[in-house]
Amino acid sequence: xxxxxxxxxxxxxxxxxxxxxxxxxxxxxxxxxxxxxxxxxxxxxxxxxxxxxxxxxxxxxxxxxxxxxxxxxxxxxxxxxxxxxxxxxxxxxxxxxxxxxxxxxxxxxxxxxxxxxxxxxxxxxxxxxxxxxxxxxxxxxxxxxxxxxxxxxxxxxxxxxxxxxxxxxxxxxxxxxxxxxxxxxxxxxxxxxxxxxxxxxxxxxxxxxxxxxxxxxxxxxxxxxxxxxxxxxxxxxxxxxxxxxxxxxxxxxxxxxxxxxxxxxxxxxxxxxxxxxxxxxxxxxxxxxxxxxxxxxxxxxxxxxxxxxxxxxxxxxxxxxxxxxxxxxxxxxxxxxxxxxxxxxxxxxxxxxxxxxxxxxxxxxxxxxxxxxxxxxxxxxxxxxxxxxxxxxxxxxxxxxxxxxxxxxxxxxxxxxxxxxxxxxxxxxxxxxxxxxxxxxxxxxxxxxxxxxxxxxxxxxxxxxxxxxxxxxxxxxxxxxxxxxxxxxxxxxxxxxxxxxxxxxxxxxxxxxxxxxxxxxxxxxxxxxxxxxxxxxxxxxxxxxxxxxxxxxxxxxxxxxxxxxxxxxxxxxxxxxxxxxxxxxxxxxxxxxxxxxxxxxxxxxxxxxxxxxxxxxxxxxxxxxxxxxxxxxxxxxxxxxxxxxxxxxxxxxxxxxxxxxxxxxxxxxxxxxxxxxxxxxxxxxxxxxxxxxxxxxxxxxxxxxxxxxxxxxxxxxxxxxxxxxxxxxxxxxxxxxxxxxxxxxxxxxxxxxxxxxxxxxxxxxxxxxxxxxxxxxxxxxxxxxxxxxxxxxxxxxx
Amino acid sequence: xxxxxxxxxxxxxxxxxxxxxxxxxxxxxxxxxxxxxxxxxxxxxxxxxxxxxxxxxxxxxxxxxxxxxxxxxxxxxxxxxxxxxxxxxxxxxxxxxxxxxxxxxxxxxxxxxxxxxxxxxxxxxxxxxxxxxxxxxxxxxxxxxxxxxxxxxxxxx
Numbered sequence: 001x002x003x004x005x006x007x008x009x010x011x012x013x014x015x016x017x018x019x020x021x022x023x024x025x026x027x028x029x030x031x032x033x034x035x036x037x038x039x040x041x042x043x044x045x046x047x048x049x050x051x052x053x054x055x056x057x058x059x060x061x062x063x064x065x066x067x068x069x070x071x072x073x074x075x076x077x078x079x080x081x082x083x084x085x086x087x088x089x090x091x092x093x094x095x096x097x098x099x100x101x102x103x104x105x106x107x108x109x110x111x112x113x114x115x116x117x118x119x120x121x122x123x124x125x126x127x128x129x130x131x132x133x134x135x136x137x138x139x140x141x142x143x144x145x146x147x148x149x150x151x152x153x154x155x156x157x158x159x160x161x162x163x164x165x166x167x168x169x170x171x172x173x174x175x176x177x178x179x180x181x182x183x184x185x186x187x188x189x190x191x192x193x194x195x196x197x198x199x200x201x202x203x204x205x206x207x208x209x210x211x212x213x214x215x216x217x218x219x220x221x222x223x224x225x226x227x228x229x230x231x232x233x234x235x236x237x238x239x240x241x242x243x244x245x246x247x248x249x250x251x252x253x254x255x256x257x258x259x260x261x262x263x264x265x266x267x268x269x270x271x272x273x274x275x276x277x278x279x280x281x282x283x284x285x286x287x288x289x290x291x292x293x294x295x296x297x298x299x300x301x302x303x304x305x306x307x308x309x310x311x312x313x314x315x316x317x318x319x320x321x322x323x324x325x326x327x328x329x330x331x332x333x334x335x336x337x338x339x340x341x342x343x344x345x346x347x348x349x350x351x352x353x354x355x356x357x358x359x360x361x362x363x364x365x366x367x368x369x370x371x372x373x374x375x376x377x378x379x380x381x382x383x384x385x386x387x388x389x390x391x392x393x394x395x396x397x398x399x400x401x402x403x404x405x406x407x408x409x410x411x412x413x414x415x416x417x418x419x420x421x422x423x424x425x426x427x428x429x430x431x432x433x434x435x436x437x438x439x440x441x442x443x444x445x446x447x448x449x450x451x452x453x454x455x456x457x458x459x460x461x462x463x464x465x466x467x468x469x470x471x472x473x474x475x476x477x478x479x480x481x482x483x484x485x486x487x488x489x490x491x492x493x494x495x496x497x498x499x500x501x502x503x504x505x506x507x508x509x510x511x512x513x514x515x516x517x518x519x520x521x522x523x524x525x526x527x528x529x530x531x532x533x534x535x536x537x538x539x540x541x542x543x544x545x546x547x548x549x550x551x552x553x554x555x556x557x558x559x560x561x562x563x564x565x566x567x568x569x570x571x572x573x574x575x576x577x578x579x580x581x582x583x584x585x586x587x588x589x590x591x592x593x594x595x596x597x598x599x600x601x602x603x604x605x606x607x608x609x610x611x612x613x614x615x616x617x618x619x620x621x622x623x624x625x626x627x628x629x630x631x632x633x634x635x636x637x638x639x640x641x642x643x644x645x646x647x648x649x650x651x652x653x654x655x656x657x658x659x660x661x662x663x664x665x666x667x668x669x670x671x672x673x674x675x676x677x678x679x680x681x682x683x684x685x686x687x688x689x690x691x692x693x694x695x696x697x698x699x700x701x702x703x704x705x706x707x708x709x710x711x712x713x714x715x716x717x718x719x720x721x722x723x724x725x726x727x728x729x730x731x732x733x734x735x736x737x738x739x740x741x742x743x744x745x746x747x748x749x750x751x752x753x754x755x756x757x758x759x760x761x762x763x764x765x766x767x768x769x770x771x772x773x774x775x776x777x778x779x780x781x782x783x784x785x786x787x788x789x790x791x792x793x794x795x796x797x798x
Numbered sequence: 799x800x801x802x803x804x805x806x807x808x809x810x811x812x813x814x815x816x817x818x819x820x821x822x823x824x825x826x827x828x829x830x831x832x833x834x835x836x837x838x839x840x841x842x843x844x845x846x847x848x849x850x851x852x853x854x855x856x857x858x859x860x861x862x863x864x865x866x867x868x869x870x871x872x873x874x875x876x877x878x879x880x881x882x883x884x885x886x887x888x889x890x891x892x893x894x895x896x897x898x899x900x901x902x903x904x905x906x907x908x909x910x911x912x913x914x915x916x917x918x919x920x921x922x923x924x925x926x927x928x929x930x931x932x933x934x935x936x937x938x939x940x941x942x943x944x945x946x947x948x949x950x951x952x953x954x955x
Contacts, residue, residue, distance in 0.1 A: 015891050022899030023887040023906065025834015025874035032833035115824075116817065197838045197846050197900045197934055248836065248846075248900030249934045281839040510898025510935050677894045684937030685897065712843030712932075720925040720938040 049705020198248020221547025334371030461764025472555020489543025498608025505545020526593020551744030690753020808876030845931030895944030
């Protein structure tokens, strides 16, 4: 059970402030917002993955008595809104004009008096399509005879989007040339979907009189959305207000701007009424930001005794029909080049080729920390393949190659500077917690029995994953999205009675910002968290910043909060010096909310007393303005590098292919923990993601590009019975450059856990000679693996 | 075409005109304004729309509002009585059983039903009870602990 430090004046366990409304059903999610005269929108979607649009007849829909408007690509063309920019400098159709390029693509938008009528009217729209051959498998996208998907783009002859490399190719090739051992493995990280339980949606309210657009939308990046709307729709930015209310999970699915949002805006402008659009579950799974779809080919060079010297990787990245990935512009493959992981290598190199396919756009989502999920999974799979080939224990092999504490800060072969870490300590703790040697002994006994011919029962397997994350983008010098630098603002105002309001740019989707950011201010100023209101998710009420994704809230906005609180503290010092009639230099902060006279601590003033004085008629020193507030923009000097060691124990039934996760030990180091309860909760959720991805989640397609994972009956989420009771451990290695030593943690477990589960299943199947198996390891896939087919060559396989 | 229905929700009788195809979840949210019940999937898989119908949890996205005619529905808004939180609600706060809060109302209603029928459930029984409902944030661990907390409270009360 969770214990609570009462009442916290800073870091530590405390109940979440936001829970009071959620446990009463009083949260305000976007679909809970109702405005007078509100209309409802629905999107007509393409049934084909690739087809030319011959004609669209909307007359019958327009004649529906409850329909107020029908919008097509033609309508939008007249407004120059048929296409919009993506977050990767590509374009995406808002409503298709020429062709449809994936199944589920937006073709028309109906606005009606109620949502049932809007759906009814979709059935009345007659679209004539001329089907075209579809590109479904990314590995065939660059074939000379592959149909060209993006013939709307000038000079686009094939389906190639980008080539991107990192690391030193010559040095890497040289290390491979002299390597004693080289192992190679093709590894697919299949297409999955974040599937937050609340789907994407918006409520657009355009006021013709004031010219102001108010956009309620469950976006993870309200400020960035506002700027993009200003650029796309030509509305002045100060006349756009994006309100991101309570969000029912995001996981990266709610970063992009979707055509439905733009349609809702157009619908509101056209009808003069507020227009709400909420996608249904199939729309969510078929058309919005998916994740992964990385076809990776990895090689490891090593010595015969298991010292890894180099890693070389080639990737085909499936970006779907429009390149809409949301990541820092400089890095089209995100932070995939952190694939050297947690190991001390001589050299490394990767080549990533991005391609178009006739599938939904996306790729960077689902708690991936900009592709670190793919990177961590690949290297942790490769290390186990090396262990398999060398006949070494995977724990020992990792210990032999992990970076040592004295190597930090560490410059990686692909250009990262890891800020801090003590990796062997974390791995040893995880091994101790799980009782590694004992489980190996148990496993050896089963395998002996197995070899002797008794093949009843299940096979135990142990899987290890060690990951290093890189989270908290910027620095702005290197990182921007659509030219917007990744720095975030914070504003803090202490009112006369000593109560404070903090305004931040990042947006919670369940992370508990209203609690943790109040704790940071409490820690810095000694104001109780209950006396601090955290305002977020409203562009009219908060400073600019890029939003919450890539585990960047605490590394960036958490830092901004600490910095702005320190600014307020320094201002308070000047006010206190006037109150006490002493020099500011003679004051010291007591760490608990008071400026006191050095050497005479009974003489002092609390932050609350100072706040009142700052608003009073007290004469202040020259240059000190009244009131007690400050603003800041935090530009992180580097990313933070949380890490962790995970061990999963499974029992695999070779007769049925069923995998049961028996235990899961997770040791996380995310630096200083502001609220350990919230950190642990985030880790729990990410571990469940790992079970889901490793064992059941897959957005599959047939050869015509039909999506086979378009409902929760086909796209399976882990439930309470597939998840074990998680066993958590922690080490604390503070970030040296973060003001409070914290690192991000929201995505650590999602990044680290899939490899542990897959490694455990592959380990269990060792008696069958299994060296690798592609996810998800459904019973059918485990069966195929046992039969000797470990790779998912057919994207339709479920 | 509409049909007149009378449904008792959280002990209060409501009479309303509905289209026969109206889902119970939409009736509760759109006509009665009880937005604590959420909608998530349309296929009875995710369970965020869970309410009780005559005391038994149902997924209100697969119940028609007309099927609730002359029946009694319980939603999250009815858990708190006379300003006093249900132990299940308190348990979710105590044990951090929620993050984004979207699955929470349904989870709490199922938990309430479980404890009404099995005051001292094992961990396995709790996990089975909520296995028809998804949570994407908590990995279920703290939901289980929240229900255990509530069970302990009620046993000692």
